[in-house]
Amino acid sequence: MSEQEPIIVLENVCKYFGEFKALSDVNLTVQKGERIVVCGPSGSGKSTMIRCINRLEEHDSGRIVVGGKELTSEVKDIDAVRREVGMVFQSFNLFPHLKVLGNLTLALKLVREMPKPEARETAMRYLERVHIPEQADKYPSQLSGGQQQRVAIARALCMNPEVMLFDEPTSALDPEMISEVLDVMVELAEEGMTMICVTHEMGFARSVANNIVFMDHGEIVEANPPEEFFDNPKHERTKLFLSQIIGH
């Protein structure tokens, strides 16, 4: 393991929604190539934390550094950061009025200023990578949930990000479609993509993650490699959570 700059650093990060403290002194370091899974009960701050990383939420105190750039309120910084950080949402959020190909090429044309033919080529490449090149000319509403989410992953990958953030990517899917999305994510991990993934899919976590972070009430309670985490949880709250989700 080389001594390089971590790609993401969160230092003593706090975030409030009015009176409610959503994030409480969160400290996290992510190295290039690491795969982090974040889990915890709802309301624990997991989504808030990763949304702070690409500044969809603004943290109130502490430091967040992404790819060497500290996140502040400077516009230039934010756009530059977001180009390097890809995000996949629970509700896909595909652009309904554009075809699948259009969804992928829009940012390429507007942000990377790629000419049309090149954008098209890049988009098709990533569509192949998520195994649905034949859907290029369809509208999102014509695709199944699993296909839509894969398009969403391809859309984020098109921008060639350094890090991929996943915010409960399979929570809105019917059970039979979950594996097609997880398979794509596993392939990404095997190719060395740095990933932070908020999910309840513990099987995925066990097989893919380098580190599992458990959050509760806005704090990171425990962070350990999978073997340690599942077989030897240290905190009571972690044990309670694990017993609740891995019971049935």
Added chain:
Amino acid sequence: MNFDIGLVFESIPKMLVGLGLTLELLILSSFIGLVLAVITLLMRISGRWFLVAPAVTYIYIFRGTPILVQIFVIYFGFPQFEFVRESVFWPFLREPFWCCILALSLNAGAYVSEILRGGMLGVDKGILEAASALGISKTQSFIYITSPIAIRLSLPAYSNDIISMTKATALASTVTLLDMTGVARTIVAQTFAPYEIFLSVAIIYMIMAWMIQKGFGMAEKRMSRYLKPAAG
């Protein structure tokens, strides 16, 4: 009392003489109104108080007062001011036609900008977040994502507004203009047959309303082809 149905059919062609003016009023005001609406909307959402305040005030005044009064203020009221009578606009502002266009356009601008704003608010926040996450700037997002979706969402309300505008053009007859209603009133004054004459002109207005509704229905269908097909 007899109802002279023959008179109804005789009168319809006479009414069509006024149709030209009615259409002029409608099309010109709708077009200018749309331009005003877009400008007002951009001012309204700009976030800068010196743009938002005038926009909000303008909308408030023109949605809170009757069109008839707006026409009267412009047509009868403006000549009170010397600076108006001496301005380069006077040749226009002394004409009832242009006074009506001004009033109708300002009215349309206020209503349509609120309709467009409603459409904007209907755009799913998640989609805008996805655009942000991809690094798409706020301006680009507004042009390529918000606008197409907002326009489609605004179509039903906009078509209703156009129909309202069509009916509002009838008010031009109160300032001597001979649109369809103006012509009708003249004929009624001569023939004392209000039912027959007014009925025939009402029929023409209704046909216009129906055509506008159909037209927009088709436009809406075209714009909605990417939406989820209704569950079987």
Added chain:
Amino acid sequence: MSELVGWADDYFWGAMVVLRVFAVSLVLAVVIGLIGSAMKLSGSRVAQTIANAYTVVFRGTPELLVLLIVYFGAAVTLTAIGQSFDASVKFIDIPPFWAGAFAIALIVGAYMTETFRGAFLGVDPGHVEAARALGLSKFQTFVYVRIPQMWRLALPNFGNHMLSLMKDTALISVIGVEEIVFVAKIATPVTLKPFTMYFIVALIYLCITTVITLAVMAMEKYANKHLVSSR
């Protein structure tokens, strides 16, 4: 400025006339709306056709035209009826106040019909079933279950119709009702300040519509108070 003060009285009474027309029209329009929506939802082909024809006609015809038809038409009809009884009758008409109020009620009633119809359809059928299962009669269910629920759903659009109605009252000046537009008309040749005179009219309308808007917002708050907001 002093000459304006002299007209304050006239404006005030004119505004009273406007408010009276508004009140009368509103009540009539609501009644028409309830009847119209009931007819549309009744299942009877005849009733539905009549109601549909009514809404199409009165939503597609300019308000000014409806006003003119009602006012002049009523005069012609009443005169003809009068003459059939007594040939010496010259001219009967109905007071423009009532012609105006009725015409506006017919127009806004058509919009109310549509709003109420949509709102009735939005009432949870489960609630109606529960009421009937408890033994309430059809009429009781209508009054105590359907109308309160429908009302809440109809409120936003109803507020808009009230505002339209308010603004439509300006048209009655065209058939000679002596309200505020009329005051401006007769005051202009005296004060020679047409802008000021008509501007005051606009201002009065603006005040009234503002009050209506605030009232509707308050009503919406009240109607929805039993709904727990999530957070």
